[in-house]
Amino acid sequence: MIYGHGDDIFRYGDKIKMNFSSNVYNRADYTELKEHLMDHFEVVSHYPEPDAHSLESMIAEKLEVPENTVMVTNGANEAIYLIAQLYKGWASIIPQPTFTEYEDACRAYGHLISYDTTDELEMLPEDRIYWLCNPNNPTGNVLVKNLITHIVRKHPRYLYVVDQSYADYTLCPMIQPKEMVDCFNLMLLFSLSKKYCIPGLRLGYIVASPIIIDRLKHIRQPWTINGMAIEAGKFFIRRDPKMIPDLNEYLAEAQRLHDTLSAIDGLLVMKTDTNFMLVNIDEGNTQELKKWLIENYGILIRDASNFRGLDNHCFRITSQTPEENNALVEALTEYIEWKKEM
16 A cells, blocks of 8 residues: 555645645654764664664663563554564454555455454454554544453453554553563554654564564564664654654644534544544545645645545545644635535
């Protein structure tokens, strides 16, 4: 699904003035990171560590978990494909709608896929993995932390992948790795790319049992994390700079956008616990809407019609500045009025 993700701004040159399509905060201050990377630019002149071990050690220390329970990956995406490869041919339960890469990765490695219907679950083999995106993409919903941990501990026969890539974009409680260090059927995925607003550097990590981490490392390719990314990762783990603005204020603005859009006749906005939200539009379709917004306002949204279970009336947006959010509201109102007059 390489070309099915959001933030496809690279397709439109300088047409985009306001980008609502990526879930990652896009106004981070990179000044200190730039200075640090320039001071360490020599890393490009030699091969990096084959497995980013020094960064893994720093992350493990910060999380207060054993070093052999952490594996740094090329974004959360590499983690997803490695897990699917390691458990090739297993059954995978993927509740919908959710991040499309789980299904793509599982299909690539011959998994028997279920979309979490009761009849299917009763027929599935015991070798199964449950994939949970929490907070979920594209809906922005968050599952109750205690419910997840209860289910994982109650069913040790099954494996659970809990993708917490958007954990830093919600105020809801998230699973802390040190709380589940004794749980050998759980794999937690994290995204430094999203936490520190650096999606272009592709940095994520897995926290799992030492046995699972060891097996994953045996099947991965070497040097999937480049030297600049490793150095950036060390910078962030040491300093932990605040790249996302005050979360209370940021989510309050997201809720204002949610409420304002909900008041527009013809839009249905789903409840969200994050900075992004799923919207259904009655008039027209999202392919037409996306093109219209680009041409008339320079606004980019995420067409969500390629998520399983959604159709071409669904799109996802991420809250931006109050001024940009107001511009989006104006643009969507104008589009709906235009469609009604046709």
